Amino acid sequence: MPVSEIEPVQLDLGRLEQMAESGYYNPYTAFEWPDSIEADKPWMSESLTTLAGTEMWDELTREQQLALTRFEAVNFFSLNIHGIRELMSEVVMRIHERAYAGVSEFLHHFIGEENEHMWFFAQFCLRYGGKLYPAQPKLQAGSVDHLSPLARELIVFARVLIFEEIVDHYNAYMATDESLPHIAREINRVHHQDESRHVAFGRMVFVNLLGQVKRRDPDEIPLVAAYLESYLQYSIATLYNPAAYRDAGIPDALALRRRALEHPARKAAHDQVLKRTRRFLAKSGAGLGGPADR
Template sequence: MAATEVAPVTLDLDRLENLAESGYYNPYTMFDWPDTIEPDMPWMSEKLTTLGGTPMWDELTREQQLALTRSEAINFFSLNVHGIRELLTEVVLRIHEPTYANVSEFLHHFIGEENEHMWFFSKFCLRYGGRLYPSQPSLRADSVDHLSRTSREMIIFARILIFEEIVDYYNAHMATDASLPFIAREVNRVHHVDESRHVAFGRMVFTELLNQVKQRHPQEVPLVAEYLESYLQYSIATLYNPAAYRDAGIPDALALRRRALSHPARIEAHDQVLKRTRRFLTKSGVGREDIA
């Protein structure tokens, strides 16, 4: 996929490349995978579950609460697997295009690290959950085919950045949650360390491409802002998987999903998850305030 209508992306990535090289690790040997996880420990921080902070959580038995942390941890890691597969597809298509020649070296690091992330997330799901949850219907980037090539290219990297920032919020919290099993903390911790570089890179690419949009197609900026807001909402909603409720033995999964998504405590939690990203988008000129 050529990006010939997009000006070359030129960034100074020496620091990020050096960090990627100096911090390299072998994921296939660094984790100590226990045969089983302690049955009385949550797999996901309880406050980060989709019922956290609501009366719906308190209505569950302790057995159901623990079961929900297990199924939602598997759902979260499954979302990581599917999200990584999507972003890898997009990056591989672009890595040797002239537009990205200046950042190609870092993209090789990026691809290698993301492939390893996909491996250890799927390893956790299959070893302890026995499954990956299927990918969910996507808010497809082709819904913006009416926009210029520059805007569409920027949206691809914006989707990658938003995905990584949301995931990193959860990783950072669970990496230090002593209530979780060690292997769950380690998977979150290792991913968080790598994502700090990926988020930094993503913001740089996003900013450069957005500047091109502003210069060439300023009339599309509000449309881009509208799409990105929709993608934020879509990304949060994928955490609320009815199948995870059913697997935790909770009835009326679809109704529960609707109640949870609209509960004030969860809306407040969403705002916390998205706070950093929203601040960045607003500063960049494509926040909620910039929608036409």
């Protein structure tokens, strides 16, 4: 079933479109870019680093801790850039399809805003980090090739939504963290402001497509749920970049990554990051835990 055979996605997006228009800003003039950022300040909230809450963090020197916040900020923004590029390509392919004609106006806002987000994330990385980290390997486990085209379409938008919800968790926290340099807070604040609309839109599209799958082939829902749980775990794991550990002067980067991912404190932190998304998936009927809150 090609996209053209999907039932039209009809949503009331008037309020979101009005917010996008009234809240428009010019990203190319909105930020004041300092020549450099204070070396004695964290660039990422220390409680959000991938070693936070572990003895591995405590074993680092203060210089290594600050370096890790710098390189994990660059990694986080690099992940945003790669994620935005992927989701934009998916949206562009669908923006004028019959199934999405009713939401095409908002998708134009969406694409414009995401392009601007990609620009200012790259500006930060290149100005202050001197590089972008490469995109990480895509999720291989839990292939969706055996699912129907409609279920695969649902997964496309679910991946977009999961990416945005995880990113927004970090943005919202760092937007108000006074320990960060002003430019880092501002980038997180502006992105959080826009992503709140994108998350709302993504949830609406997800619910619509999920309803179509439930009506046509409800047996696929558990398979979709299993894939999405794998994607949640994959997305969290991309934050643990051994290249960032190496750049921060921390030895045995691959072994450290394995230790950190399995640490009880980090697993508890992952659950907090994913709590909102898992609750939404469960409530919508696409979570492994069923409709109850996790």
